[in-house]
Amino acid sequence: MKKDIPEISLQRLPVYLNYLRSLSGDDGKYISSGAIAAALGMGEVLVRKDLAYTSGVGRPKVGYVREELIAALEDYLGCNIKKQAVLVGAGELGRALLAYGGFEKYGISIACAFDSDPEKAGSIVAGKPVRPVSELPGLAEEGIKLAIVAVPASAAQSVCMELARDGVKAILNFAPVRLKAPDGVVIRDIDVAANLAVLSNML
Amino acid sequence: MKKDIPEISLQRLPVYLNYLRSLSGDDGKYISSGAIAAALGMGEVLVRKDLAYTSGVGRPKVGYVREELIAALEDYLGCNIKKQAVLVGAGELGRALLAYGGFEKYGISIACAFDSDPEKAGSIVAGKPVRPVSELPGLAEEGIKLAIVAVPASAAQSVCMELARDGVKAILNFAPVRLKAPDGVVIRDIDVAANLAVLSNML
Numbered sequence: 001m002k003k004d005i006p007e008i009s010l011q012r013l014p015v016y017l018n019y020l021r022s023l024s025g026d027d028g029k030y031i032s033s034g035a036i037a038a039a040l041g042m043g044e045v046l047v048r049k050d051l052a053y054t055s056g057v058g059r060p061k062v063g064y065v066r067e068e069l070i071a072a073l074e075d076y077l078g079c080n081i082k083k084q085a086v087l088v089g090a091g092e093l094g095r096a097l098l099a100y101g102g103f104e105k106y107g108i109s110i111a112c113a114f115d116s117d118p119e120k121a122g123s124i125v126a127g128k129p130v131r132p133v134s135e136l137p138g139l140a141e142e143g144i145k146l147a148i149v150a151v152p153a154s155a156a157q158s159v160c161m162e163l164a165r166d167g168v169k170a171i172l173n174f175a176p177v178r179l180k181a182p183d184g185v186v187i188r189d190i191d192v193a194a195n196l197a198v199l200s201n202m203l
Numbered sequence: 204m205k206k207d208i209p210e211i212s213l214q215r216l217p218v219y220l221n222y223l224r225s226l227s228g229d230d231g232k233y234i235s236s237g238a239i240a241a242a243l244g245m246g247e248v249l250v251r252k253d254l255a256y257t258s259g260v261g262r263p264k265v266g267y268v269r270e271e272l273i274a275a276l277e278d279y280l281g282c283n284i285k286k287q288a289v290l291v292g293a294g295e296l297g298r299a300l301l302a303y304g305g306f307e308k309y310g311i312s313i314a315c316a317f318d319s320d321p322e323k324a325g326s327i328v329a330g331k332p333v334r335p336v337s338e339l340p341g342l343a344e345e346g347i348k349l350a351i352v353a354v355p356a357s358a359a360q361s362v363c364m365e366l367a368r369d370g371v372k373a374i375l376n377f378a379p380v381r382l383k384a385p386d387g388v389v390i391r392d393i394d395v396a397a398n399l400a401v402l403s404n405m406l
Contacts, residue, residue, distance in 0.1 A: 007401075007405070010401055010404060010405070011397075011401055013401075014379075014394060014396075014397030014400055014401065015381050015394075015397070018356070018379055018380055018381070018394070018397070019380075019381065022356065022357075022380065040381050041381075041383055041384075076404075077400055077401075077404060078400075078403060078404060079400070083403055085399065085403075092298075092299045092302040092303060093299045093303060095295075095299065096295045096296045096298065096299030096300075097299075097395070099295040100295060100296060100395065100396070102379055102394075102395060102396035103396045103399060103400075105396065106396055106397070106399065106400035106403070107400075108396070108399055108400065108403060145406055146399065146402065146403055146406075148399065153221070153225065154225075169406050170402040170403060170405060170406055171402075172395075172398055172399050172402055176217075176221055176305055177221055177222075177225065178218050178221070178222065178243050178244075180244055181244075186402060186405045186406070188398055188401070188402055190393060190395070190398060191217060191218075191221070191305075192300070192303065192305065192375075192393070193217075193303075193305035193306045193308065193309055193311070194214075194217030194218070194221070194309070195375055195391055195393060196288065196306060196309065196311055196349065196351065196375050197217055197280055197281075197282070197306075197309035197310075197311065198210075198213055198214055198216075198217065198280075198391070199349065199373040199374075199375055199389060199391055200281060200286055200288075200309070200311060200349055200373060201213060201279075201280060201281060202210070202213070202373060202389045203348055203349075203372050203373055203389070
């Protein structure tokens with residue numbers, strides 16, 4: 001882990017990267033922290049501080065060279081280092097995640113999925129093999145450290161413990177339950193329904 | 204919007220609710236803030252403060268009556284008020300969200316989807332009709348205020364503006380772009396790939 005950056009700043013780096021990538025050559029060679037801040041509805045000082053972590057330093061008056069800033073962000077986020085992840089749970093959401101192409105721009109590819117249902121194991125979804133969960137212990141040998149969990153809530157904690165035993169160090173959890181991270185494992189929970197419920201409450 | 208609760212506390216309420224719902228009758232009638240805090244890896248003072256917003260007040264020594272606390276959380280989160288949401292973008296992720304049953308426990312049902320692809324419009328996915336985007340202006344009349352956006356990044360901002368014109372007040376955005384909220388509209392962005400990239404960086 002890059003210990004020098006606060007997690008909250010780290011979380012914003014993909015937002016900058018997405019924005020900068022969305023610009024075209026017509027938008028000019030340079031971009032200022034003020035322009036980035038205005039486009040993203042953020043404070044300029046914050047933007048400058050976040051970007052400084054990536055070694056992106058703007059030049060007085062003109063700002064950042066856009067291509068250099070993109071490269072600095074990609075480098076910092078490890079987009080150029082190929083990483084493999086696995087997915088556990090090939091249900092509706094899992095299958096959508098297998099078909100989702102968005103991970104590649106961060107250098108991440110989903111190697112395969114695992115499912116406890118013998119009818120699913122052995123199938124191919126979006127070009128990725130679905131393997132039986134009994135093969136999870138093989139992950140350690142394959143050197144895979146990233147996993148996405150999309151199993152039902154009732155199974156999520158035990159899957160998480162199994163993944164930790166198999167050498168996984170980071171888990172993105174879509175099961176609607178807060179997972180307790182085993183030692184040395186980082187977890188992010190994304191509860192889609194809870195997010196919508198909270199939004200609905202803010203009306 | 205319930206103005207008396209900080210958003211950060213509001214976001215934790217579904218976490219408590221999920222946990223309490225996961226317990227069975229065997230776990231006893233009462234539960235203490237300490238037990239909840241320990242189960243979720245949170246601080247006890249924080250738990251007590253969050254739950255106080257929902258009118259859930261524990262009794263000295265024994266704690267909360269679990270069923271009462273569940274009812275208070277459900278009431279506060281509006282789970283008993285039926286609400287409809289729509290989904291824009293019936294691609295892979297959109298289709299998975301249509302099939303996803305998790306919204307109902309918060310009183311939310313997905314009424315239908317919209318897609319700009321004439322081949323998709325008119326089809327039925329997971330029992331929900333997919334309508335052409337030209338019918339979005341009808342939402343105002345239907346009184347729908349919640350929307351999920353699962354369109355490509357390049358289309359997301361214009362879809363968001365269209366939804367705002369159609370009376371939508373809250374948008375859950377899965378497109379990997381930070382949306383600028385029109386006046387009076389609240390937005391939450393969930394960038395699945397960015398979350399995995401950030402996790403991978405924390406290794």
